[in-house]
Amino acid sequence: MLQDTIKALSDPNRRKILELLKGGPMSAGEIGRHFEMTGATLSHHLSILKKAQLVSDEKKGTYIYYEINTSVMEDIMSWIVSFLEDKNE
Amino acid sequence: MLQDTIKALSDPNRRKILELLKGGPMSAGEIGRHFEMTGATLSHHLSILKKAQLVSDEKKGTYIYYEINTSVMEDIMSWIVSFLEDKNE
DNA sequence: ATAATGTTTAGAAATTTATCTAAATATTTC
DNA sequence: GAAATATTTAGATAAATTTCTAAACATTAT
Numbered sequence: 001m002l003q004d005t006i007k008a009l010s011d012p013n014r015r016k017i018l019e020l021l022k023g024g025p026m027s028a029g030e031i032g033r034h035f036e037m038t039g040a041t042l043s044h045h046l047s048i049l050k051k052a053q054l055v056s057d058e059k060k061g062t063y064i065y066y067e068i069n070t071s072v073m074e075d076i077m078s079w080i081v082s083f084l085e086d087k088n089e
Numbered sequence: 090m091l092q093d094t095i096k097a098l099s100d101p102n103r104r105k106i107l108e109l110l111k112g113g114p115m116s117a118g119e120i121g122r123h124f125e126m127t128g129a130t131l132s133h134h135l136s137i138l139k140k141a142q143l144v145s146d147e148k149k150g151t152y153i154y155y156e157i158n159t160s161v162m163e164d165i166m167s168w169i170v171s172f173l174e175d176k177n178e
Numbered sequence: 179a180t181a182a183t184g185t186t187t188a189g190a191a192a193t194t195t196a197t198c199t200a201a202a203t204a205t206t207t208c
Numbered sequence: 209g210a211a212a213t214a215t216t217t218a219g220a221t222a223a224a225t226t227t228c229t230a231a232a233c234a235t236t237a238t
Contacts, residue, residue, distance in 0.1 A: 003101060010099035011196085012092060022172060028215060041197050043216055062205050062214055073169045080162045080169075083111060100226085117185060130227050132186055151184055151235050 002079060005072055008052035013037070014045050018054060021068035028064055091168060094161055097141035102126070103134050107143060110157035117153055 008014055017031055032042050046066060049055045053072045058065050097103055106120055121131045135155060138144045142161045147154050 006095070006099050010095050013196090018172065029213090032215095037196090038198060039215065040199080040217080044196075047216085059204095064215065068172070070172050073172055077166065077169055080166055083107065083157070083159050083162055102226090118183090121185095126226090127228060128185065129187080129229080133226075136186085148234095153185065 002075060004052040005054065005076055008048050008054055009076075011045070011048075014049055017045060017049065017066075018068055021055060021066060025058075025065045025067040028066065031066065091164060093141040094143065094165055097137050097143055098165075100134065100137075103138055106134060106138065106155075107157055110144060110155060114147075114154045114156040117155065120155065 013035065020026060020031055020034060028042060028046060032039055035042060046055065050057060053069055055066045056069050058067065102124065109115060109120055109123060117128070117131060117135060121128055124131060135144065139146060142158055144155045145158050147156065
């Protein structure tokens with residue numbers, strides 16, 4: 001849902017997570033090293049990103065790797081484009 | 090600032106306001122007729138949209154007309170495009 | 179100048195969100 | 209299977225946001 005996506009993107013820490021993941025998949029722990037917050041808080045942010053389908057996760061042994069999923073961003077793009085196009089139609 | 094823009098867009102009522110304004114400028118009162126919320130609450134939302142430069146306002150006599158300003162949305166576009174492009178570079 | 183209408187501001191209450199600590203779960207290694 | 213490591217869940221607190229009522233401000237018309 002668009003609401004979930006935009007809500008997920010509205011937090012600076014979550015956007016920073018996505019920026020990190022642009023470089024490729026990372027485990028929760030690796031991501032955590034770039035932040036001050038506790039693992040529990042990070043996990044919470046990751047779950048929001050996951051619910052918004054902005055990231056996917058894959059378990060590999062002890063680690064869980066997170067990967068960015070840009071396809072959902074295209075929905076926001078479309079929504080924004082509709083403003084740039086439709087205005088005053 | 091990107092943060093202001095995304096934050097402003099993260100509320101469904103504010104997005105609905107922008108959808109309304111796509112059709113052309115409207116006064117605060119006209120906008121309010123499309124919502125349940127009080128005028129005070131609407132005014133609050135409008136001020137957030139204004140701070141984010143997503144709308145501009147123009148006083149005409151007793152009324153204040155609000156107009157959508159799509160140029161800021163292009164900043165979000167660029168931000169999103171940077172994900173679609175840079176990934177795994 | 180007073181009344182009527184449109185909008186905003188101030189301050190408080192209600193809701194949501196971010197964050198923490200502590201405990202729980204899962205996997206690997208010894 | 210116990211210890212060590214990685215991550216999540218539960219429950220609590222703190223901070224931010226949405227919303228309201230009441231009052232204030234501004235403009236027009238009487």
